[in-house]
Amino acid sequence: MKYDFLIVGGGIGGLICGCLLSKEGYKVCILEKHYSIGGGLHVFRKHNMIFETGIHYVSGFSQNQVLSKIFNYLQVLDNLKMKELDAEAFDILHIGEDNHKYKLGSGEENFINGLSIDFPEEHDNLKRYISSIKDLSKKFYLFNLEPRETDIFSMDDELTQPVGKYIDQFFKNEKLKRVVAWNNSLYAGIYDKTPAFVHILISRFYLDGATRFVDGSQQLADNMVKVIKAAGGDVFTSSEVVHLDVLDKEVKKIKIADGRTFEAQNYISAIHPAVTLDMIDTSQVQKSYRNRITSLKNTTSVFTLFVTFKEKSFPYFNYNYYYSPSYDSIWKASEYTAESWPQGMMLLTPPTSGENKYAEKMIINCIMNFDDVKLWENTKTGKRGDDYLSFKRKCTDKIISILKDIFPGIEDTIEYLSTSTPLTIRDYTGSKDGSLYGIEKDCNNMLSSHIVPRTKINNLYLTGQNINLHGIIGVALSAILTAGEFVGVNYLINKINEEYQKN
């Protein structure tokens, strides 16, 4: 069968893009390599417990917010189970050096008042900072779902300055400068490299209120599959794309691992652009384009510890807990030695539909560079060898030893432990080097780290976290840009807004 669109990768970006195009009457087919759909939304089961993989907390689902508008348009909001995090502190930042805990609240007032308790003399500066975040985020028409003629990336110097410089200009207190950067692990921020707009958009997104999926984020992926299928499309799992057959600047067909081939009018790759190009014969892609895409640096990765608690033994936290050994390590989580790892962690107790006085599980993320697992890069899951298992055990012991200091007695509450490494992320999502958020944005080289949906191959387009921005918000907006190549970005934005106004 010939489809209008074949989408490579059934992660968040592929699914949203597939839904947008299905709603325009196109026949869409999604090919997903994993046995289950969803990418970052996918959950896995271990010891009878569901664990999230790539979506720990989100925002934008409340009334009038951007994701509620987009997902309302896609008709996938029904029966979604979500839980708002505490407004006074949706994140807690704990600094080991002086054993101090900071509250990061959502909403202008909560954020400013929460930090003014610790930094009263900076109250006015906090106000200036928040008002700058609000003002500058208005410049992104797509983020605000406003139809415009200009490109999202026609940015001024204020937005493309290094993130560290942007934050530091507001505050006198050296500690506060770092505290305000607490969330840089949400975008793998680098002090003198990440453009300020990434911090501005991610901060604005979460300052509007943070939410978690209850019982995991898979529900959103499953709802999107229903929309695509209801429109006559297909979604195939366990279908790893291995080759794109390109001739005369056109994709002719796609081959999957079991040898089957699929054809369509247009092809959208919702996986890493460099991985996409690796699946095309060298002679069919301009050398300069391939070199540019493959030479871009990717964001760092993460080691994750998944914990199952004994019944009613550990409290549920309705916030995320960030731990940093020192103020300086906030910007330096990926700069460590074998001895000094980890330089920080972000942990959460995901909610379940039961009562949530006690936590059933905990997920602990620690930044880890791919180099740490490079030794095993040519091995496969479950067959990486004893030395890999021993490496994972050592990492687990280090994390537990920090957790014991933060939460005395936690070791007695743990029933089961499991782990994932950068190799797990690489092999399950196809993300280059297990990168958390794909290609690193570089304020010193804005143009080359900015990837657009169109490629040098006429009927091949890109979507997902490497276009525009990462995270659930970034890929949703990228999907609008990619689908907009066929029906118009403003047309989609108008339809999304009109549909929302009907409610």
Ligand SMILES: Cc1cc2nc3c(=O)[nH]c(=O)nc-3n(C[C@H](O)[C@H](O)[C@H](O)COP(=O)(O)OP(=O)(O)OC[C@H]3O[C@@H](n4cnc5c(N)ncnc54)[C@H](O)[C@@H]3O)c2cc1C
């Ligand atoms: C540990 C972790 C925590 C995160 N936490 C958050 C969070 O709390 N909030 C947030 O907003 N963002 C978070 N993110 C980021 C977010 O998950 C990503 O930005 C988002 O999932 C990217 O969406 P995507 O569609 O580009 O890629 P993905 O969702 O990763 O989807 C890519 C899909 O393509 C499939 N695929 C790969 N290769 C092939 C192939 N050859 N053939 C067929 N299919 C293929 C993969 O299996 C996968 O399903 C987190 C990421 C990680 C890794």
